[in-house]
Amino acid sequence: MISLTYSSTYTGKPENFRADLADIYKASLQNNCRHGISGVLIHNNQHFLQTIEGEPEDVENLMRIISQDKRHSDVKILIKEECSSRQYNQWNMQPINLAHPSLFNTENIEKLTKYMKHLIELDTEGFHSLLRELLNEPNINEILQVS
Secondary structure (H helix, E strand, C coil): CEEEEEEEEECCCHHHHHHHHHHHHHHHHHHCCCCCCEEEEEECCCEEEEEEEECHHHHHHHHHHHHHCCCEEEEEEEEEEECCCCCCCCCCCCCEECCCHHHCCHHHHHHHHHHHHHHHCCCHHHHHHHHHHHHCCCCHHHHECCC
16 A cells, blocks of 8 residues: 655636536545545645545546646645554545644644644655644534535
């Protein structure tokens, strides 16, 4: 099994972002379970940061699809590594909006600062640790941006 984290930039019109995000989420629900893919998708209404995990062939096939998706540009693989277990098997790709105001309290800003430090150092455990903390955010239902 592998875990792959990438970033990309949304190329569509800002007014279409929610609809495009809903389409991406719907496609992930339909396809990822069938292919044994799990992960998490984070965005700020302009950029995506996603971790996907599964068997190497399935993850690489999904990355080919994402790289060819016209809604994405500047697709950059940040972390790709073998893993013995899933980090996000219960998450089902539900998007998290980092631009949501409730995420920007003092505690979460400290977490994001810690994340940025770890990402610069490419500390995978620190990255996954922050994502797990964000997924346990008490206001997570208000932060989710898919209708």
